[in-house]
Amino acid sequence: MQITEHREGPLLVIAVEGRLDHAGAGTFQDYTVKHIQNGVRSMVVDFTGTTFVASLGIRAIIVPSQEMARAGGRFGLTGLSPQLRQLFEISGLLKVFNTYPTLADAVADGVWV
Amino acid sequence: MSVETTLRLRNDFSELSALADATTNFLEENQTGLDAVFAANLAIEELVTNIIKYGYDDEAVHEISVHIAKNADTVHIRVCDDGHEFNPFDHPEPDTTLPAEQREIGGLGIHFVRNMLDSCDYRREGDTNIVTIIKKL
Numbered sequence: 206m207q208i209t210e211h212r213e214g215p216l217l218v219i220a221v222e223g224r225l226d227h228a229g230a231g232t233f234q235d236y237t238v239k240h241i242q243n244g245v246r247s248m249v250v251d252f253t254g255t256t257f258v259a260s261l262g263i264r265a266i267i268v269p270s271q272e273m274a275r276a277g278g279r280f281g282l283t284g285l286s287p288q289l290r291q292l293f294e295i296s297g298l299l300k301v302f303n304t305y306p307t308l309a310d311a312v313a314d315g316v317w318v
Numbered sequence: 319m320s321v322e323t324t325l326r327l328r329n330d331f332s333e334l335s336a337l338a339d340a341t342t343n344f345l346e347e348n349q350t351g352l353d354a355v356f357a358a359n360l361a362i363e364e365l366v367t368n369i370i371k372y373g374y375d376d377e378a379v380h381e382i383s384v385h386i387a388k389n390a391d392t393v394h395i396r397v398c399d400d401g402h403e404f405n406p407f408d409h410p411e412p413d414t415t416l417p418a419e420q421r422e423i424g425g426l427g428i429h430f431v432r433n434m435l436d437s438c439d440y441r442r443e444g445d446t447n448i449v450t451i452i453k454k455l
Binding site: 224226227228257259260261263264286287288291292295296297298 | 338357359360414415427
């Protein structure tokens with residue numbers, strides 16, 4: 206798994222490449238939570254390059270989303286493959302997360318601060 | 319035509335990424351669609367993670383075997399281990415209607431396997447746990 210980040214105006218975009226599995230989950234969680242603790246309040250995770258997510262990966266996505274809610278910021282997801290979307294659906298999480306069809310849709314949303 | 323492979327690993331988390339690569343390579347080389355590759359990876363990762371985490375009462379090295387067979391209509395996966403008797407499907411489904419912050423995370427992996435695969439079966443033969451999973455193509 207590889208994590209890269211870039212800015213789109215007020216928005217911090219975190220892109221996950223490869224497998225968000227047992228090996229990558231902790232790294233991803235620490236990476237995103239650290240940004241929130243350091244003051245980031247607008248974050249979108251881009252899963253376009255993500256080939257696989259396991260239950261530990263889903264957990265690692267829930268943790269920063271809760272952290273962001275507590276901090277009063279906004280956390281979004283984009284680039285979900287049909288398989289990843291199905292995992293969120295099965296978890297009952299699709300309606301909990303802010304999801305965007307594409308990164309451009311996320312950037313165009315007026316909610317980021 | 320049916321193709322098959324058997325992958326063997328030690329009960330060590332460091333073995334998981336090689337197992338995932340071998341699973342993915344085998345299925346892709348045999349023209350398996352994205353959906354089934356994802357589902358097979360999910361079943362194997364969740365089951366083997368559970369076995370390594372909860373399956374053993376000692377510190378010894380154990381072997382886990384993963385057998386994958388693909389034919390025109392299905393992918394069959396059979397995971398065998400010599401850990402203590404444990405049926406991963408003999409647990410209540412997690413409550414996925416609760417808000418994210420009130421969830422218990424445990425059990426989510428097996429919940430995924432039950433829902434993403436077409437059939438899940440457990441049996442105990444002698445000292446071996448045998449889980450058989452089927453994904454229809």
